[in-house]
Amino acid sequence: MEFRPEYCPCRDPQCAADGFQYQRRGSFTRACDGRRVQRFQCKRCHRTFSTQTFRVDYRLRRVSLDVKIFAALISKVTQRQIAKTFHCKLKTVERRIELYGKQCRAFHEWCMRRRSTSTPWEGQFQLDELETFEHNRRLKPVTVPVLVHAPSYSILHAEVGTLPPRKPLSRANLRKLALLDKEERERKSESRVMMTRCFEVLSSVCDPAAPVSVGTDEKHTYAVALRRIFGARLLHQKTNSKVPRSYRNPLFPVNHTFAMLRDNLSRLVRRNWGASKKRGRLERHLWIYIAWRNYVRPITNRNRNQTAAMVAGLCPGMLEISDLLQRRMFDFGRAQPRGAESF
Ligand SMILES: [Zn+2]
Structure with missing residues (x-):
């Protein structure tokens, strides 16, 4: 056409x-x-x-790498290894993470807005925080609150925020801390702000009159933020974080999401060289994963014909990675391209 x-x-x-x-x-x-x-x-x-x-490939030269780099990014391959495997520069991979991260976030947010509130969300929403770090595990910890729709395993939102250095610090780390600039030395906890943003996204997509069921652990700040945002509509199920993280755990969907994140994103794999160096990149990388998890990956390994987004009512069909990388969904600030309805 x-x-x-x-x-x-x-x-x-x-x-x-x-x-x-x-x-x-x-x-x-x-x-x-x-x-x-x-x-x-x-x-x-x-x-x-x-x-x-x-188009997303506007001004890109190595277009044959588009899908390959995307696929590698959600397959536990480090940026440096992607550059080696596909014979491109590391900068190419870094730029693709920026580009795809923006595109995937814009696409997901557009799908969230498009999902009509006339079809009510069913089931519980769950939120928990994944902890990781940028560069140094003790000096620069990072919190990643993730909001999951439990029945569909769709990831609805994620944020990335700083955490203060983990004390006590070793002498070597104290020396490194002294060399950091002031802002990094006095890192504040952004846990509360970022977690609240996730709940605000939830509030923006839910029916303003219907009850909202949310599952979290027993962290006090969750209860406070939830009460403030949802008031009397809130049904809050708290689970002690010491309950074994098995299939029977009420927070299994969000725990499982974290396990998959740790397995699929190289920078979240514990004790490896691929750990994040910049939290901004972590955020972009997370959005790439979210779009793939929700819209491309079959919901389970057995059920190959449905995606998490289809169950959640976010998207009517299964998408391919190449579908996500067609129409540019960001940067114009105005109406999204009309052809995007065909997704
Ligand atoms: Zn004009």
Whole structure:
């Protein structure tokens, strides 16, 4: 089907307000894959753009690596190893994490908004915090609160926040601490802020009148934040964190999600060199995993025809990794590309 641009990629709202009009303006052949690309020009602002402007592989050269790098990132392969295996630069992998992370987050958030509140969410939501670190386990711990929809195992939201250094510190670590800049030396706990953000996302997608069932461990701050956000609608099930983490544990869905994260993301595998160096990258990498877990991976190894997102009502069908990497879902700040409905 012929591509028709739905809006002007410039950020000027006037182009949309006047009724977007464009004209064709020649075409060119892409050197990296030989694809013919149609160019357009906006009749109001005269900006030129092309079909590529609306695609995730806009300005990418090694397009044959798109799906391969994505697949490696959710298969416990470190960035450096991906670069070696696919004969590309480490910077290429780093840039793909940025790009795919943004794309996956925008796509998931769009699916969450699209999911109508007229079909009520069923079952419990669960939240817990995964602890990891950036660079140094004791000096720069990081908390990752993750919100899971228990019946579908869909990951609805995740945040990344700092934690203060874990004391007592060894002499060597004290020396390293003194060398850090002030902001890092006095790292604060962002646990409460980030966990609250997760619950606010939950509140934004739930029916404002219906009861909300949430399962957490017995951490006091969860109960406080939940009561403040959901008030009398809240059904809060607390589970002691000493209860064995078996299938019978009420928090099994979120515990299992963490086990899968530790197994699938190289940077979360315990005691290995792939540990995160920058928490911003960890966040992007998490969104790549979330999109894959929810929309691409079959919900279980036995049930191959359904994804977590299908059970949760977030997406009507199974997607491939290449589907996630088609239409650019971010960076335009305005209406999402209309073709995205076909997902
Ligand atoms: Zn324009």
